[in-house]
Amino acid sequence: MPLTTEEGLQILICWLQDNTDCGTEIIFDSDDALTDSAALLACIEQALNDVRTVHCLRLLLSPPITRISAGPHRLAFCAYIKERK
Template identity: 60%
Template sequence: MPELTTETALDILIHWLQDNIDCNTPIIFDNDEGNTHSAILLPPVTQALQDVRDLRHLQLLQQARTD
C-alpha cells in the first residue's frame, strides 16, 4: 500500500468536499451557529494543498542548491 502523503490526503479531502457540494450534502462541521459546511471549507483546504506544494517545491530547490 502506497504511503499517504499530506498532498494526497488534502487532494482526497478536496474531492470529498466537492462531492458534498455537488450532492447538496447537509454536513455541518462545527455547530448550527457557525454553520461551517463543505463550501466554506473547500477554499482554505485548497489553499493548504497549494501551500504544501509550494513548500515541497522550495525544499527541492534548496536540496538542488546543496547537492
C-alpha cells in the same frame, strides 16, 4: 504504503466537492459558525497549494545532488508541480 499529505488533501478535496455538488448539508463545527463543505473546501485547497509550495521551496533550497537537479531544472520542476494542482 501510507498516503502523502498531498494525496490525503486531494482525497478530501474530492469528497468535499462531491458533498457540495450533491447538496449534502454537513456542518463541520458549531451551529453558530455553520462551516459547510463549500467553506471547508476553499481552506483545504489553499492548504494543498501551501504544501506544494513548501515542497518546491525545499527543492530550491536543498543542495544539488545531481547535475539535473541544479539551476533552471529545479524551477521547471516546481512549475510542473504547480500545474498539476
